[in-house]
Every structure is written in structure tokens, then in C-alpha cells.
Amino acid sequence: MNDIPGDLKFLSSHEWVRVEPDGSVTIGISDHAQDLLGDIVFVELPDIGQSIDAETDAAIVESVKAASDVYSPISGEVTEVNSILEDQPEIINSSPYEDGWFFKMAPSDLGEIEDLLSPEDYSEVCED
Amino acid sequence: MIQPKNTVLHSSHIDLGAKMVNFAQWEMPITYSSLMEEHHAVRKTAGIFDVSHMAVFDFNGGDQIGFFEKIFANDIKKIANENKALYGVLLNEDGGILDDLIIYHANNRFRLVSNCSTREQNFDWYKKHAVDFGVEVVERKDMGILAIQGPAAMKKILAMNEISPLVENLEPFGCMFAGEHLYARTGYTGEDGLELIVTNDVIVSLWEKALAKGCTPIGLGARDTLRLEAGLNLYGNDMTINNHPYESNLAWTIDMKDEARNFIGKNALLKVDREVSQKIIGVLLKDRGVLRPGYEIIHEQGKGIILSGTYSPTLEASIGLARVDQGHGDKGQVMIRNKALNIEFVSPRFLRQGKM
Numbered sequence: 001m002n003d004i005p006g007d008l009k010f011l012s013s014h015e016w017v018r019v020e021p022d023g024s025v026t027i028g029i030s031d032h033a034q035d036l037l038g039d040i041v042f043v044e045l046p047d048i049g050q051s052i053d054a055e056t057d058a059a060i061v062e063s064v065k066a067a068s069d070v071y072s073p074i075s076g077e078v079t080e081v082n083s084i085l086e087d088q089p090e091i092i093n094s095s096p097y098e099d100g101w102f103f104k105m106a107p108s109d110l111g112e113i114e115d116l117l118s119p120e121d122y123s124e125v126c127e128d
Numbered sequence: 129m130i131q132p133k134n135t136v137l138h139s140s141h142i143d144l145g146a147k148m149v150n151f152a153q154w155e156m157p158i159t160y161s162s163l164m165e166e167h168h169a170v171r172k173t174a175g176i177f178d179v180s181h182m183a184v185f186d187f188n189g190g191d192q193i194g195f196f197e198k199i200f201a202n203d204i205k206k207i208a209n210e211n212k213a214l215y216g217v218l219l220n221e222d223g224g225i226l227d228d229l230i231i232y233h234a235n236n237r238f239r240l241v242s243n244c245s246t247r248e249q250n251f252d253w254y255k256k257h258a259v260d261f262g263v264e265v266v267e268r269k270d271m272g273i274l275a276i277q278g279p280a281a282m283k284k285i286l287a288m289n290e291i292s293p294l295v296e297n298l299e300p301f302g303c304m305f306a307g308e309h310l311y312a313r314t315g316y317t318g319e320d321g322l323e324l325i326v327t328n329d330v331i332v333s334l335w336e337k338a339l340a341k342g343c344t345p346i347g348l349g350a351r352d353t354l355r356l357e358a359g360l361n362l363y364g365n366d367m368t369i370n371n372h373p374y375e376s377n378l379a380w381t382i383d384m385k386d387e388a389r390n391f392i393g394k395n396a397l398l399k400v401d402r403e404v405s406q407k408i409i410g411v412l413l414k415d416r417g418v419l420r421p422g423y424e425i426i427h428e429q430g431k432g433i434i435l436s437g438t439y440s441p442t443l444e445a446s447i448g449l450a451r452v453d454q455g456h457g458d459k460g461q462v463m464i465r466n467k468a469l470n471i472e473f474v475s476p477r478f479l480r481q482g483k484m
Contacts, residue, residue, distance in 0.1 A: 038349065039164040041439040042418050042446075060465070062418045064163050064439045065349055086416070 003031060004123055005097050009073065009116035011055065012125045016097065017073040019113065020104075024079060028101040029061065029070060029092065032126045037063035040089045045081040046103055052076060054112050059102050061092065074112040076105030135180035135272055136328045137335055144345055152245035154181040157347040167353050167441040169344035170317055174281040176335065176343040177351055179316075180272030183247040184325055185240040185254060190262030192238055196231060199257050201373065201391055203383035207233045213301045213314050216381040218242075218253065219393025223372040223400065226253065228363050232312055232325075235305045241273065241325065243363050257392075271308075272331045274324045276343055277354075281321035284341045290334060295322060316351065318358025318479045353438050356447060359410060359476030365421065366408060366435040366449050374400050375451060377408035377476060404454065408435070410476035411448040413462065415469040419448035424463045425471065429455030434462065440478060447478050 008016040014033035018026045034040065044060040052058045052072045059070040081103045085091060092100035107113075117125065132155040141148065146157035157178070159166065169175045187195070196204035202216030211234040218226040227250055229242035242250050247267075254265045276285055285291055294304060295311045300320075303312035310325040324334065339345065346354075352362070359377075361367055367376040374382075374397070382397060411434065413419050419437030426432075430453025437448035452460075452473075461468040 038159060039162055042416065044417075062439075064353060064441070065158075067418065067420060 004119040006119055008097070008119060009113055010119070010122035010125075011071055011073045012117060012122070013071050015071055015073050017113065017116065019110065023107075023110070024104050025074065025076065025107050025110075026101045026104050027058070027072060029096060030122070030126075031096045034093050034096045034100070037061065037066065037068065039064050040092045043085045043089050043092070043102070045083065045085065046078045048078050048081060050078045052078065052105070061089075070102060072105070073116055074105075074107055075109060076107040078103050079106050080104040133181070135178055136331050137178045137180065137272075140332060140335060141178070141345075146345070146347060149348070151181065151348060152243075154244060156181060157345070158349045159347040160345045163347070163349040163353065164441050166344060166346045166350035170278045170319060170346060170350065170354055171442055172279070174276060174278035174284045174321070174343045175346035175350070176338045177275040177277070177346045178272070178331075178335070179275055179323075179351075180328075180331065181244040182273055183242050183244055183250065184268040184271045184273070185242070185251070186266045186268055187238050187240075187258070188264040188266060190258070190264070192261070192263050195258055195261040195263045196238070197389050198261075198391055199254070200231065201383070201393060201397075202381045203386060203389065204231065204233075205386070206383070207231070211235070211303055213303050213312050217373055217378060218250065219373070219391070219397075220369065221392060221396060223393040223396030224369040225363070225367050225371055225373060225376065225378075226250070226369060228361065228367070228378075230312075230314060232303045232310055234303045234310065237305060239310055239325065241323075245364060270328055271325060272328050274326070274331065274334055274338070275315055275317075275321065276324070276338055277315045277317040277319045277321035277346075279320060281319065281343075284338065284343050285322055287341050288334070288337045290330070290337060291324070298322075316358070316360060317354040318360070318477075319354075352436075353441060356436055356438055356449065357440050357442055357479045359449070359478060361408070361449070362436060366451075371451075372397060372400055372405070374402050375406045375408070377449075406432070406451050406453055408449055408451050408476065409456070410474040410478055411437075411450045411460075411462070412443075412472045412474050412478070413446040413448075413469060414472055417464050417469055418446045419462065419464075419471075425450050425452055425460055426463070426468075427452065427456040427460035427473070429453060432456075432460075443478060449476055
């Protein structure tokens with residue numbers, strides 16, 4: 001788990017959030033999560049404009065083996081979704097932290113970020 | 129917690145970097161590399177599976193034909209004078225499916241392979257009924273099973289000196305003994321290939337030889353997508369003790385031609401009204417999503433439920449097996465997370481359609 005980018009914060013359920021320079025946030029699932037799921041074949045993304053509370057389900061990701069809910073690490077309103085994933089969900093396997101992002105939000109309280117796991121804390125979760 | 133059981137290839141799987149899972153109390157590989165790559169390897173070249181968790185039984189003495197005529201819903205006489213394998217089900221008196229299994233006959237010997245989760249139940253059942261026929265039932269814990277499957281499987285097998293070149297002459301479902309080893313042209317993928325039911329002492333070397341010849345190791349994940357594309361039922365999933373064969377797409381395995389033969393479950397099956405009983409059918413999802421077990425189905429004349437569902441790597445769409453009320457047309461709907469999505473009812477043999 002040495003390849004966790006340092007600018008991310010995590011939920012123990014394997015979602016990451018990145019604060020962008022413009023104050024928006026980007027959300028995706030971790031490398032560990034994509035590895036656990038295996039070949040990803042389907043995603044269901046939230047609607048643009050949808051309000052999502054922290055730690056509630058925001059998207060669905062399905063591999064050949066299983067379906068899994070994706071929780072939003074923080075609260076906010078969805079501003080953009082990575083719709084390329086609908087045709088090419090396998091991008092999540094190959095690039096979970098970059099091209100495989102799920103959606104962007106305007107956060108309602110950036111302070112929520114402080115409650116999330118640092119990369120170091122998250123990597124300990126993965127080792128358990 | 130019960131300590132999981134290991135096959136003799138356990139450390140070989142770990143060395144290959146397999147992800148291991150607990151499957152019916154056996155620790156088995158689910159994937160080695162990627163499920164998708166393993167699936168395509170079997171469809172395009174050849175893959176090797178460790179299926180040593182399955183149960184192998186041999187039989188000694190007595191009236192073995194009489195014994196199988198009684199416990200097996202298919203008619204053993206079909207293979208009693210041939211070197212062949214016969215698929216069928218074991219029923220209880222109510223016509224409920226206790227298990228599905230394959231009985232092999234070659235060189236005047238029978239051997240039986242059934243599922244791992246039903247091992248103890250079946251062993252007790254065989255012993256209970258074998259007594260009347262003077263047959264001794266032997267569980268071959270000293271044996272394991274390798275399956276080598278795919279369009280190039282026979283070529284790879286014939287390049288292995290350890291296996292008799294005579295296997296080339298086996299017809300589909302044909303089998304032969306070489307000492308205690310049984311080679312059969314059977315499988316669970318819809319592809320050509322062999323199942324090798326051999327003593328544990330040769331398993332590791334056969335496995336390594338097959339890998340050296342270019343067979344890809346295949347985990348239980350791809351085993352499931354491969355069998356579902358081939359439209360083959362999985363016991364415990366698509367049928368249980370609460371289902372009879374007619375509602376499980378297995379009418380073709382019930383043989384009542386010999387009217388004098390009274391197999392266990394026959395009387396119950398004769399009472400089933402096949403005009404109204406449910407049936408298993410193939411389902412193709414027309415909208416985006418993935419079919420999963422338990423999803424509810426609706427069609428013009430009734431309802432149903434998904435039994436097995438997955439993403440088909442070959443068809444690049446989601447497929448499933450469903451048990452539905454009769455009277456459906458070509459189209460229906462499946463409920464996924466409170467949304468009604470469109471499905472098409474098709475033959476369970478998805479693979480054949482994919483190749484059309």
C-alpha cells in the first residue's frame with residue numbers, strides 16, 4: 001500500500017476524497033478496493049445536482065463477482081460525474097486515483113475532511 | 129471456527145499469488161490474475177482447474193447396476209456396457225434434488241463424482257441404499273481432480289507424457305481408466321477438454337506440467353462465469369432439496385423408459401403437473417447493470433427469481449438463470465434496486481448464442 005497518494009483522505013470503507021485547487025472535491029475508490037472487487041463491469045453514478053450526506057451511499061460499483069455501495073466521504077452537491085466510466089468501468093481497475101474518479105462535489109462543509117483517515121491510517125485499515 | 133480443508137495444491141495456489149476464499153469449508157483459489165483474463169484463456173486456449181474439493185466415490189462387489197438403478201434418476205443402463213459418463217440427479221422420496229453428479233463407467237468399474245458440500249450427506253445415502261445390493265461404497269479421499277478445458281486443451285494434454293495418448297480417442301462424455309486414474313472427456317465450461325480423477329500423489333506434478341505446457345490456472349470465479357455461459361446448473365444455487373428436476377431444467381436427466389425401474393423419487397415425480405410447475409430459463413439483461421441471485425422478475429403471466437447472475441465476459445452483457453412461472457413470452461422485467469429493467473428470456477445455453 002505504498003502507492004497511496006499523499007493528498008487524499010479516506011473512509012475505512014475504501015473511498016477517497018481529494019480537495020482540488022478550486023475548492024471542489026473529487027471522490028473515488030481506493031486501489032485496495034478495486035483489487036478486492038476484481039474486474040469492474042458496471043457503475044451507477046449519482047445525478048448532477050444531487051445532495052449527498054457524508055457516509056451515505058452515492059454510487060454503485062459492480063465487479064463480475066459482487067455489487068458494492070460507494071459512500072461519499074463528505075457532504076455536498078454533485079457538480080460533475082465521470083460518465084466515461086459508464087462505458088469503460090475497467091478504468092477504475094487501472095487508474096483508481098486518477099482517471100477512475102467517480103464524481104465531483106461542491107462541499108457543504110470542508111471541515112468534515114478533518115474527520116477522515118490520512119493515507120497512513122488508511123493503509124493500516126487495509127492491512128487488518 | 130472450523131479449520132478449512134486444503135487440497136494438495138494449496139501451496140501451489142499460494143505460490144501463484146492466488147486470492148483464496150472459503151468455499152464449502154475448503155480454502156480454494158477464487159482468482160490468480162484476473163477473472164476476466166482467466167475466463168478468456170479457457171474460451172481461447174486452455175485453462176487448468178483444481179477441483180479436488182469435489183467428492184470421489186468407488187464401488188466394490190454386489191449388484192452395482194441394481195444399486196444405481198435405484199438411487200439415480202437417470203438410467204445407468206445407458207452406460208453399463210460402455211466406457212462413458214452419465215450426468216443426473218440423486219432424489220429423495222419427495223422428488224427433491226439431493227445432489228447432481230456424474231457416474232463414470234469404464235473397464236467394468238463405476239466411479240462417481242459429486243459436489244463437496246454434500247459429501248457426508250451423499251456418503252450416508254449411498255451406504256444406506258448400497259446394503260440391499262451388497263455393494264461396498266468407498267470414499268476416495270486419496271484422490272483429487274484436475275480439469276483441463278478449452279479449445280487447445282487436448283493438444284496440451286497430449287503433449288504431457290504422463291497421460292495416456294489414448295485419451296485422444298475419447299468421445300464427449302467418454303472415459304477410460306489407466307490403473308486407478310480415470311480420464312474423462314467431461315467438464316463444466318462448455319469447452320472441450322478432460323477431467324483427470326487421479327491419486328493425490330501425482331496431482332502436483334500434473335499441475336506443474338500443464339502450466340509448463342501453457343495452461344492458465346483458473347480460479348472458482350471464472351469457473352462460475354464459464355459454467356453459467358454454458359447454461360449449467362450449480363447445486364445449492366440453481367436447485368436445492370426443495371426443487372424437483374422438472375422445475376430445474378433437468379427433465380432430460382429423468383429416464384422413465386424402463387417402466388419396471390423404480391428409482392427413489394419416481395412416484396413423487398409422476399405426480400408433478402408439468403403444465404403448471406415453474407421452470408429454469410436463461411435471462412439476458414437488455415439494460416445496463418448486472419443480474420444477481422435473488423432479484424425478482426415479472427413477466428406477462430407471472431413472476432420469477434434470479435438464481436445465478438453474473439457479467440458474461442464472452443457476451444459482454446449480464447446473464448442469469450431464473451426460475452419463473454410458465455407462460456412468459458420473450459420479454460420481461462427484473463427489479464434491480466427498485467428499478468424495473470428490461471430482460472429477454474433465452475435458452476440457458478448462452479454460449480451457443482454468443483457464437484451465432
